[in-house]
Amino acid sequence: MQQKQYNTIVVGVAFSPNIQANVFEALRMSEMFNASLVMVHVGEKTSEKEAALTKIIAGFEGNPPPFRVFWRAGSPVEVLLNACTSERADLLILGAIKREGLLKYYLGSVARKITRNAPCDVLLLIKPSVNRVACASGVVNGLAHPKTEEAIDRAFYVLSNLGAQKLTIVEEIPEDSVAIKVDDDRSLRKSTIAKERIKLRENSRVQRLLNDIPEQVKENLELIVQPIFGRRGYSIGHYARVSRADLLVMNAPSKLTLWDRLFPHDLEYILSDLPTDVLIVR
C-alpha cells in the first residue's frame, strides 16, 4: 500500500494568546514532514497584524521553513474549509480550548464544525508549545472498521516523522460482544474464557493489518497491542489519558447525523473532552 504523504499543511492563525505556540508548532510540523505550510487568517489584512506575525516568526529558532499567509475575511468555518480545498491540504492543524480552571480541553463550536467537515486529516492540539516538546508515544484505534487500516498506516507515518518511540494499538471491543452475563462465579469464569478467545481473535486481526505495513516503517517504533472491553470511542480516549500518550489517532466516522450529536459516540466522546492531541484521519 502506498503511504500517504503530507505535502501541504494548513493552519488557522488567530491573534489569541496562543498564537506564538500555534505558529511554532505548525512551523515545526512543516519541517518534520517536509511539507509546505499555509497559514490562514480569517480577517482583513492589516499592516499591524502582518508586522506582529513577522515579529513572532522571527523568534523561531533556526530558519523557519517557507510558508505562505492567506488573509481572507468571512466566516471562519467557510474560510478555513475553502482554504483546505483550494490548497489541496493534506493536514489541517487546529488548537483546542482549555476549560476554565481545569485540566480539560474541548473544541469550540467553530473548530468542531471544521473538524466534522474537513476534506483532509485534522490535527487537534490541546497544548501547543513554544519550545519543542518531543512526542514520545501514540495511541491508535484498531477497531474492526474498513478505515482502520488507513488510520494505523497514518499513525506509523506521523509518529515516525515526529520521532516517537512507542505506538499502542487499542482494540476496543464492545462489552456486548461477550454474550455471557456475569451473575455468579460460574458465569464469570465462562465470560473470562470467552473474553480471552475474543482477544486472541482481535489480536490476530490486528496482526494481519500490521503485516501489510512495510518493515522499515515499523522498525523504529515499539509496538503494543492492548485490547479493551468497553464503550467504543470512550475507552480509547480514557486509555490515552491514563497512558499519557502524546497523540491519539482516530478514523473519522463515516457520517454524522443529528442523532450522533444528541447521543455521543465514537469520536464525539473524544471531541467533548480531548485527552491529548488528536489526529483524525480521513
Next chain:
Amino acid sequence: MNKRAIFSGMRSNIFAGFVVSLIAMPLALGLAIASGFPPIAGIIASVVGGVVVAILGGSHVTITGPGNGLVVVLLGAVTVLGEGDMQAGYLYALAAVILSGVLLLLFGFLRFGSLSDFFPATAIQGMLSAIGITILLKQLYVMFGDLETKGSALELFLGVPALITSLFTEGTTGQWYAAGIGVVSLLIMVFYSKIRSRFFHLVPAPMWVVLLALGFDAYFSFVGGGNPISKALLISLPENLLGGVPTPNFSKWTQPAFWGVVVSITLISSIESLLSIKAVDKLDPQKRRSNTNKDMKALGLATIVSGFLGGMNVVTVIARSSVNVNNQANNRSANFFHAAFLFIMVLVFQDQLRRIPLTSLAAILVYTGYKLAAPAVFVRMYQIGKEQLLVFLTTLISTLLTDLITGILIGLFATFIVHVLLNKAFWLFSRNLLKPNVLMYKENETQNYYVGIIHFCTFLNFYKLKTKLDKIPQNERAVVDFSLCSFVDHTVQESLQNYEELFERKGGALEIIGLDIHETDSSHPFAVRTLRPLKKLRVFGGGRTKRQLQLEALAHEKGWIYKEAAATQKRMLRDHPVYQTTSVERVYNLIEGPNKRLSLFDINYSEGAFIAKENIQTTLLRVQLEGEIPVFSFDRELLLEKLSHLAGIHDIDFPDYPEFSRDFYVQGNNPKKIRAFFDAKMVSFFSAYGFYHIMSNGRELIVRQFLRPATPAEAAAMIEFGLALKEKIDG
C-alpha cells in the same frame, strides 16, 4: 462429592436449619403481629420462603422469611387500606404483597440485582434507623400490655411516661404479669450476648423468651388458677392451621394509595434482601458469589405464593442468615430445613404457642428496633463525617414524619445537595453524569486489571464502576485508580471496601490508589474525598487512606520512618537531568530507610506551565550511593527520552552483551565508564528488573515503575529492589 461428604454436609445443614428455626419462630410470630397481620402469616412467609428459595434461589447460605424492614410499611398498609378495619385491611395488604412479588420477579428478570446500589449508603442507613425507631416505639407499648394506643412516632415517644404511669395506676394483675414478662424478655435479649455460659448459649435468646413465657404458663397451670394474662394479650392462632386460606382482596387496584403501598413494599423488600445477600456473601466460608438476580426471582415467586396463602413478604434476612452460617450451614438446604422444622414445630406445639403473651414477642422486636437505631449507628455516621450525619438525620426525620418512599427520596436528594456543596460545583455532576467514566483493561506488563475512573464517582454512577468490577475474577489482582477522579463519596468507598474483602477472601487483591491527595475533614477511612478546589489542597488535615496505613505498616515492618507529608524533599529531584524541568508540587507518603540513604515517596510533579501544563502522580524510589558511578539512564521503553535532547548523550551499545544491548536503552555521556560499570553481574541484575526505569546522576539513583502511584505491594517490591541495588553497587 462422595456419599459421606453429602451426608456430613446434610447433617450440618439439618442442624443449622434447626437452630435457625428456633429463632425464626418467635421472630416470625412477632413480626407478623407487629405488621398487623395474623401471627400465622409470619410462619407462612418463613415456610414458603424456605422451601421456594432453597429450590430456586441463587444465594447459598441465606435464610428467608418475614423481614423487620417491612413491618412499618405493612402495618401502614393494613391500617390505611382497611380504613380502620384490620381484617379487611389484611386482605387488601395481601393483594399488595402478591403484586410486589410480581414486581420483584420482574426485577429479577430485568436484572435489577444492583438496585440497592443506586441509593446512598447513608440514606439507606437513615431509613433503616427510622424503621427501627418506629418498631421500637410501637412495640414498647405492646411490651407494657397496651394494645390500644396508636399514633405517630413523636406522639408515641411523648406518651411513654404516661404509658408507664398508667400501668401503675390503672393496670390489672394480668397486665402486670404481661408487662413483667415483657421486661424480663427484653433483659434476656439485651444481656444474652454478655452472659458467658455455655449452657445458656445452647438455646438462642428469642427461644429463651418463648421458654420463659411457657414456663410462666406452666407454673400457673401447676399451681392452679390458670394463666392470669387475658386472652387478648396472648397469641391467637386459627383452630385449623392447615385450612381456611384467606382470599386476597384486589378490589382497590384502581387507587393510587394501593399502588403506593405496592411500590413501598417492593422497594423495601428488595433493598433489605440485597443488603442481606451482600452481607452474607462476606460470611460464606466457601466464598461463593450469590446470583442476586436469580435470588430476586425466587424471592418474588415465594412472595406471590406466600401472599396467596395469607403470608407476608419473603425477604432475605441478615440475623437469621448469620446464625445459619455460624452453625456450619454450607448450602441452600439449610434454608429448607429451617422451613421444615418451623412447619413441624408449629403443627406440634400449636397449643403451647397459644400461651405465649404478645408482650414477650414485643420485647424481641423492641430489641430488634433498638439494634437498627442504636446510638452506635449515630456515632459511626458522625465519625465518617459531619455531612454524613446531616444526611442521615435528614433521612431519618423525614422518614418518621412522612413515609418510607418520601423519606429515602429526600435522603437521596440531600446527599446530592451535600455533594454539590462540598465540591462547590454543580456542573461536575450535571455535565458528566451520563458520560461513561470507567476504563478497565488488563495491563499487558503485569497482568493486573487496571480500573481507571474520571470525573466523579458517587452513588449516582457507581453502577458503572460496579459492572466493571464484577467482571474481574476475584482471585486476580485489580488496581482501582482514582487519581483522575475529582470526587469520591462515602457510598462508593464503603462498597469498594466490600470488594476489597471479597478479593482478599478469594486470594486476589483489589487495591485503591490515587485517593491520598484528596481532601477530607474526617479521619474515617470511608469519608468523602474531593479534589476540589485544587488550590486549597491541604497537606493531610484529615484521615489516612487504607493505602497510607499500609505504607505506614510497611515502613514500621522494616523499622523505617513513615511521613505523610515531606516538604523538605521538594528540591531533591533538581539534581537529576530528567527531572530538572519539572516542578515538584508535592512529595508525600515518604518512607525512609537506613540513615536516610533509601527513600520511597509519592510525588506530584508537573511539566510545562500554564496551558502546556501536565500533572503527573507517581511513586519514586531514591537510592543514595556511597561511591561515584557514571551518569546514565536505564530503560526498556525509552520513556525517559527527554535526556536525548541534552548535549552529548547517546544510546550506548554493549558489544559483549548483545541481548542486553538489544532489549534495553542505556544512555549517558561517557560510554567508556558506563560500559565498565555494566559488567556481567550488573547486566544480569539490571536485566532481571527491566521493568523499572532507572536514572543515575552519579551519586544517587531514581527508580520509577509506572506513571501512576504504586500499590502498597508494588511499593514493597520497589523497596526490596532498592536494597538489592544498593547492595550490588556499594558492595
